[in-house]
Amino acid sequence: MADFSISPDVLGGSYKRRRWRPDRLGLYVIAMFVLGIIVLPLTFSVLGGFRTNKQLVAHPVALPHPWVFSNYTSILSSSSFWRQVWNSTFIALTATFVVLPAASMAAFVISRYSFKGRELIYGLFTLGLLFPAAVAILPLFITLRQAGLLSNPLGVALPQAAFGLPLAIVIMRPFFRAIPQEIQDAAAIDGCSPFRFYWSIMLPLSRPALSTIAVITIVGSWNSFLLPLLVLVDPNEHTLPIGVNNISSQYSTDFARVLAYTTLSMIPALIFYAIAERQIVGGLTAGAVRE
Amino acid sequence: MIIAFLSPALILYGVFVIYPIVQSTRYSLYDWNGLEALDKFVGFDNFRRAFSDANFTAALRHNVILIVLSLAFQIPFALGLAMLLNTRIKGRAILRTLFFAPYVLSEVVTGVVWRQILRPKGLLDQVMTTVGLGAHTQGWLSNPDVVLYALFFVISWKYFGFHMVIMLAGLQQIPKELGEAASIDGATSWQKFRYVTLPLLGPTIRVSGFLSIIGALQLFDLVWVTTKGGPIGSSSTMATYLYDQFRKSLFGYASAVSIVIFVLSLVVALLYQRFALRRDLGGTGLVG
Numbered sequence: 001m002a003d004f005s006i007s008p009d010v011l012g013g014s015y016k017r018r019r020w021r022p023d024r025l026g027l028y029v030i031a032m033f034v035l036g037i038i039v040l041p042l043t044f045s046v047l048g049g050f051r052t053n054k055q056l057v058a059h060p061v062a063l064p065h066p067w068v069f070s071n072y073t074s075i076l077s078s079s080s081f082w083r084q085v086w087n088s089t090f091i092a093l094t095a096t097f098v099v100l101p102a103a104s105m106a107a108f109v110i111s112r113y114s115f116k117g118r119e120l121i122y123g124l125f126t127l128g129l130l131f132p133a134a135v136a137i138l139p140l141f142i143t144l145r146q147a148g149l150l151s152n153p154l155g156v157a158l159p160q161a162a163f164g165l166p167l168a169i170v171i172m173r174p175f176f177r178a179i180p181q182e183i184q185d186a187a188a189i190d191g192c193s194p195f196r197f198y199w200s201i202m203l204p205l206s207r208p209a210l211s212t213i214a215v216i217t218i219v220g221s222w223n224s225f226l227l228p229l230l231v232l233v234d235p236n237e238h239t240l241p242i243g244v245n246n247i248s249s250q251y252s253t254d255f256a257r258v259l260a261y262t263t264l265s266m267i268p269a270l271i272f273y274a275i276a277e278r279q280i281v282g283g284l285t286a287g288a289v290r291e
Numbered sequence: 292m293i294i295a296f297l298s299p300a301l302i303l304y305g306v307f308v309i310y311p312i313v314q315s316t317r318y319s320l321y322d323w324n325g326l327e328a329l330d331k332f333v334g335f336d337n338f339r340r341a342f343s344d345a346n347f348t349a350a351l352r353h354n355v356i357l358i359v360l361s362l363a364f365q366i367p368f369a370l371g372l373a374m375l376l377n378t379r380i381k382g383r384a385i386l387r388t389l390f391f392a393p394y395v396l397s398e399v400v401t402g403v404v405w406r407q408i409l410r411p412k413g414l415l416d417q418v419m420t421t422v423g424l425g426a427h428t429q430g431w432l433s434n435p436d437v438v439l440y441a442l443f444f445v446i447s448w449k450y451f452g453f454h455m456v457i458m459l460a461g462l463q464q465i466p467k468e469l470g471e472a473a474s475i476d477g478a479t480s481w482q483k484f485r486y487v488t489l490p491l492l493g494p495t496i497r498v499s500g501f502l503s504i505i506g507a508l509q510l511f512d513l514v515w516v517t518t519k520g521g522p523i524g525s526s527s528t529m530a531t532y533l534y535d536q537f538r539k540s541l542f543g544y545a546s547a548v549s550i551v552i553f554v555l556s557l558v559v560a561l562l563y564q565r566f567a568l569r570r571d572l573g574g575t576g577l578v579g
Contacts, residue, residue: 038392105300135553162308224397240397245516
């Protein structure tokens with residue numbers, strides 16, 4: 001009796017599930033196909049670094065046989081690679097530490113005080129969202145030359161901070177606006193100076209916006225290519241993207257070495273992405289306007 | 292007090308953004324190699340020269356082709372995947388992470404890896420030969436008729452995840468009840484998509500399209516690393532053309548080209564904002 005009453009349910013259930021499967025299966029097939037296209041170049045690069053050039057030409061798809069470590073070890077033991085890692089890091093952090101205070105102070109007065117020309121200044125900053133460094137590169141280069149900032153990491157970090165300002169201000173403003181006026185009034189009555197109010201109340205309350213801006217600045221700076229290419233003439237000052245680009249034209253026939261170098265250079269970015277995925281996705285999509 | 296708070300940002304912005312742009316407007320009216328005195332005033336000659344140079348108009352045409360391709364393929368593709376990830380498919384969090392990952396990689400890394408894959412007898416050619424498509428292999432990056440499309444594929448590989456994430460966020464703001472109500476009224480999946488999802492997602496799609504257009508107009512890094520705009524200019528963009536002039540020390544002329552790119556971007560942005568975006572930007576969380 002029990003068997004009898006259960007089996008139709010089971011049948012029904014499996015029938016239903018089976019009915020759904022074709023749909024679902026299609027979705028998984030599409031998802032896996034796209035995933036393949038995304039992952040394949042990355043895997044190719046990682047594994048390619050473990051091959052000899054001969055293997056790379058003969059069997060680019062199979063696992064390396066035998067595994068070759070010399071490509072990776074020779075890069076990891078070269079001082080120029082580590083110098084590039086350091087240069088990239090230094091420039092990214094400098095740009096971040098410049099843009100954070102500059103943008104938050106400006107956004108603070110723009111969103112909390114009314115003064116003449118406020119909208120004009122805000123408009124001027126938002127216009128910058130349309131102006132990528134790639135297009136401004138030539139006059140920027142001339143300006144940097146006049147300022148003696150060529151061949152100087154600051155010649156990269158400062159313009160990056162400057163071009164990051166518009167988006168940073170656009171992100172900060174709603175955060176600062178959302179903080180109730182009563183808090184500001186109460187602070188003023190208690191004799192709190194505007195700077196103290198900014199520093200001790202506004203900044204701590206807008207930490208999520210600050211970390212979003214930091215993340216966008218770091219990723220943008222870390223990946224940037226054209227500006228460092230023009231400004232950093234001395235090989236000792238090169239950043240990782242410049243290094244990758246140079247290696248790939250210098251050793252244009254040493255494919256395995258190029259792939260190993262490329263792989264190593266993407267690891268820091270991928271680790272950063274793994275740690276701060278939520279901020280990066282949120283920040284970069286909020287930062288869309290600047291793309 | 293206000294000036295004190297504003298001055299760091301204003302100085303930085305003034306020196307590295309405003310001043311160069313103003314200067315570039317000035318340089319664009321001169322014949323200048325960047326070193327000698329700025330005294331050969333030529334008026335609008337540089338602009339005329341750009342629009343009568345076949346290489347520049349070709350570059351402009353490539354930009355337009357890339358815009359059309361992005362709007363026609365990349366955005367629908369991103370929308371499709373966003374809808375896929377918006378279902379209860381297993382592992383969608385990890386899929387989202389991986390689909391977005393190329394966007395975090397640098398253009399240089401992307402370009403160098405894809406160049407290795409697409410080079411003659413590279414990974415793609417080898418795989419095609421193995422599965423019996425050997426007759427269809429070609430110089431993906433060396434055939435002038437193919438290179439722009441190969442480049443578009445690489446561009447899509449890097450950027451679709453970005454558009455997908457924007458659309459996914461838009462999809463998640465659509466109340467589930469609307470779809471359910473439509474189902475109860477007997478709407479098919481297509482009708483639900485056409486009459487419920489698509490209209491409600493309109494603002495997000497328009498923002499995505501906008502960013503895609505602006506991005507394509509200013510495309511440089513990825514193109515430069517992958518093809519340098521070649522062979523013989525067949526994958527050039529306005530920005531790679533600009534960089535070529537810069538390398539030839541044609542500073543006055545290159546300034547004019549950069550003004551053209553900026554004005555084009557500005558005009559497109561204003562038109563788009565006027566006709567498509569105006570009512571949208573408030574609601575998407577993308578601006579302000």
